[in-house]
Amino acid sequence: VVTTGPSPQAAGDPTPVVAAVDVGGTRVKAALVDRELAAVVSLTLATPAALGEPGRLVEAMALVVEQLATRAGQEGAGVDVVGCGVVVPGLVDEERGVAVLSANLGWRDLDVAEPLARRLGLRTVLGHDVRAGLLAERAVGAAAGADHALFVPVGTGIAGALMLEGHVLHVDGWAGELGHVVVEPGGPVCGCGARGCLEAVASAAAVERDYAALAGVHLSAEGVASRVEAGEPAAAAVWGRAVEALARAVAMTVTLTGVDLVLVGGGLAQSGRTLLDPLTCQVDSALTFQRRPRIVRAALGDRAGCLGAACLGWGVVR
């Protein structure tokens, strides 16, 4: 256990909560979350190894949920766990509750929702981390009240989720792969095998790679952002390339879908206006007749996935 969340509940009538778990490449974030999407108890763990082996993911999730319940007891938070939501990256079949593919976490066709429901004795739902994150941003974050939104977490990789007409698109699990839209034809080779994907040009990893190549120094993307703010030309050149690529991908998404709100999340968004101001400016100038999207920083940071899992959990309980 790396960190522990707050325990705002005093003992008393048990609070109905769902267990929410976000399985990431390096960390698992979990919480017991009430109906108002407040975390009553939360945990962050290192992601266990070999989750692709049979039964391993389900067992790990069950242990996390039990830990949450124990923690709630220790902290005197009276809770009644009424359901469970788990979100994972990669390709997810939400209808069947199957984690279809994650190259990063090394699994393929893991049946999750049904065996975990049996193991926990709780209604359980499996979802996609970024799509669920957008649900949470809509419920209590930067997309509150919106009908349409694009959520783009820009970190080591670049993911995406699209809400249109009040509905987050799944399309059999394939919707939202903004990171693999080609923005620089013939550009850098991407992990997926194509050239010039957004992720290969504008992710934190790409910014770090480009800065190291240009300046001969390895800095984190946050470090590069600081040097941009300090007016360093090499940092500005590297940053400018990433911003231009993001602007192209956003403009293209706006043109194709008509989405009018863009939430930028992930590590790169922590630089705030250093990213958002030039991005907004370039998207505006790339568009002609199209309506301009509002481009804002996502509100929930690295809690989006876990709160999204809670949204899904409450969805099956209600």
Add this chain to the structure above:
Amino acid sequence: VVTTGPSPQAAGDPTPVVAAVDVGGTRVKAALVDRELAAVVSLTLATPAALGEPGRLVEAMALVVEQLATRAGQEGAGVDVVGCGVVVPGLVDEERGVAVLSANLGWRDLDVAEPLARRLGLRTVLGHDVRAGLLAERAVGAAAGADHALFVPVGTGIAGALMLEGHVLHVDGWAGELGHVVVEPGGPVCGCGARGCLEAVASAAAVERDYAALAGVHLSAEGVASRVEAGEPAAAAVWGRAVEALARAVAMTVTLTGVDLVLVGGGLAQSGRTLLDPLTCQVDSALTFQRRPRIVRAALGDRAGCLGAACLGWGVVR
């Protein structure tokens, strides 16, 4: 009146039909269409001038519907007109029944559905020509049984409509502007003011322009397609650029939305395999982990808009 459709109905019990009208840049296509989407009577007219002037579009539509009814009487087709659907290009607010903007047809904020309903004494609905065309392709065309589809009519311009999870996206009228996705950054200037839009590179007009520039001869896009088939290098070069641009736009749409069926329509699709074979091949090679879409020719040709108007008409009647 330029052409007249068939009149397959013999006199007898009146057939319930909707009046369906597709207002294009050069022609108006209209028909009385039965529940099975068969046209009982149809007309094609030259598009009247000055449709942007107050009341002009509504009056023209009303006259067309009256002509259809007269024609049905003359042909002994006993019909009972129970509703009306009108589709137009440009930006359309389907909810309010307002034709918001068409640069091509020269109008802005024309109130259509309500005044036309009053004039005709029929339930009347206004829709977007390409989105309605996709509805018709789904009902009786190449998207029958599909949950997801991209419809791309490639003619003088390039439009688009997206159906995802069984629903054709509107997004306040802004969805589907595939023709204005940038596929050649810094490329030819588009009518919209941007550079390198798909429409500026791959429309029939762009193919004709590029061929004239390269070969010094003006040919129609169909003529260029014939020369491609005959193995002429200049034609192949021009065609190849258009196909590559279309493949980029399709690959991008597949990556972003997960759509798994692409219907190519409009004049350029009349060349059949000359367009579809290299397009399919290039889309396949542009994608990596994504699922491959089926790419087919749209089935309804220039009847898609009118039959789509009928789908909308039947939608408000039922």
